[in-house]
Amino acid sequence: MSQYAFIDIPFNFRHTCWFCGEPASRSFDFPKNPKNIHFLEHAPMSIPACSECAVVNVAADTASIWAVRDHVKHALMDKYASHLAIGQNWTEEELEESEFSGALLGGFGESAWKMYLIAKQRISYPGWQVAVDGITVEGESEAYGFEFDGVRYMSLNTCINHLIKSLRLDKELLPELVDILGPERLDYALKIGKLNKAIIPYQRNKILDEVRQQVEDRKDIERQAARAGDFTEVEAIQVGDGLATVESIQWALNNDILDLPTLCQQEDVFFDEFAHLGGPQCYMNYYGLQLYFEARQDAKWVEANDPNKAFFEV
Ligand SMILES: [Zn+2]
Known part of the structure; x- marks a missing residue:
């Protein structure tokens, strides 16, 4: 057979x-x-x-x-x-x-x-x-x-x-929604698709704009949530003869200071904040943080040496 x-x-x-x-x-x-x-x-x-x-x-x-x-x-x-x-x-x-x-x-x-x-x-x-x-x-x-x-x-x-x-379903809406939301949220995309079966292009664009906005808002919230912590996992970093202490790195992250130019602008704020350490200590802290941020300008250095890099990426 x-x-x-x-x-x-x-x-x-x-x-x-x-x-x-x-x-x-x-x-x-x-x-x-x-x-x-x-x-x-x-x-x-x-x-x-x-x-x-x-x-x-x-x-x-x-x-x-x-x-x-x-x-x-x-x-x-x-x-x-x-x-x-x-x-x-x-x-x-x-x-x-x-x-x-x-x-x-x-x-x-x-x-x-x-x-x-x-x-x-x-x-x-x-x-x-x-x-x-x-x-x-x-x-x-x-x-x-x-x-x-x-x-x-x-x-x-x-x-x-x-x-x-x-x-x-509308032939264009679902693929576009999946593009924006990602395949892992197909369930949600499908719900929107089912609620909007017969639509004209104007309505479709409006829905897509709204979903794009939702995705953006969600990212913002995630970013804020990631920043909101006290960065308890942060590690001190030795760069050359300077040491960026845990406290100073946490201070920078909490104040949204993520690169060298921003740090330099905020120098006075740093010295106010850490004045209680006394002049020399306060200076050493700033110096260490400055060297750290300088080193961070090199992506390869960050990749190889910075255990805190995730905190700067969000
Ligand atoms: Zn069969």
């Missing part, structure tokens, strides 16, 4: 589709046409597959089983986009508590959550290690995929496109 040697199948998986975890009744022969064997990076192989995965067609020049898998998962994702959207639109509790009728859920009715879970499991199914006659097929990328809400996608882009399609 299969054209090539089957990949090695662990006992527990002997009736399982390698692509999606459903019961396997057929095989995916790779390549489907033996004429294309020369495109392959590894030996040709037959893979146990369910009836749906087995019939997915891949390009003639597909080079590896990993590319095949990407393609099969894409096909499943497209096919079950509406099922996957259920979980993105509602939580299980919302579905249970509500009286959604079949019509509202596009005919899924009471089994909606189950349909969602099945689709999600099939897309996320990792398969097992691929080997032919005990020889492992290498090449699966460590960085493979992007996970969101328990579903593994081929990439961040695939995920975004899938969300846009299945939730009928």
Whole structure:
């Protein structure tokens, strides 16, 4: 039935589709046409597959089983986009508590959550290690995929496109939001996207401006929070014959004095602040701090010698 040697199948998986975890009744022969064997990076192989995965067609020049898998998962994702959207639109509790009728859920009715879970499991199914006659097929990328809400996608882009399609979101808003907020805040970006499905460019720009402002404000708050501490972790620094003491470095940081020119401007303030040490001590403290700030003008020196550098970076 299969054209090539089957990949090695662990006992527990002997009736399982390698692509999606459903019961396997057929095989995916790779390549489907033996004429294309020369495109392959590894030996040709037959893979146990369910009836749906087995019939997915891949390009003639597909080079590896990993590319095949990407393609099969894409096909499943497209096919079950509406099922996957259920979980993105509602939580299980919302579905249970509500009286959604079949019509509202596009005919899924009471089994909606189950349909969602099945689709999600099939897309996320990792398969097992691929080997032919005990020889492992290498090449699966460590960085493979992007996970969101328990579903593994081929990439961040695939995920975004899938969300846009299945939730009928504005095509430009979500990618732009992810650019501003970063992939780690996709959840938040998606919430904004869902609330603003039908928008004109003017509204989209307004939303994006607002989010940009939020990000800026958040950075400010983080910066202030980082500065607000007493810098208890600061270490004294010996530079040449001068010593920048913990107290003087803390004083500079607390007063937002982060470079030599600013320090020089604030010299008098320093001497007022440290007058209680007495003239010579006060001078030695300033001298040490000055040498330290001078040394800090050299980025390489900072990198190699300054245990306090993080305090100056925020
Ligand atoms: Zn399958």
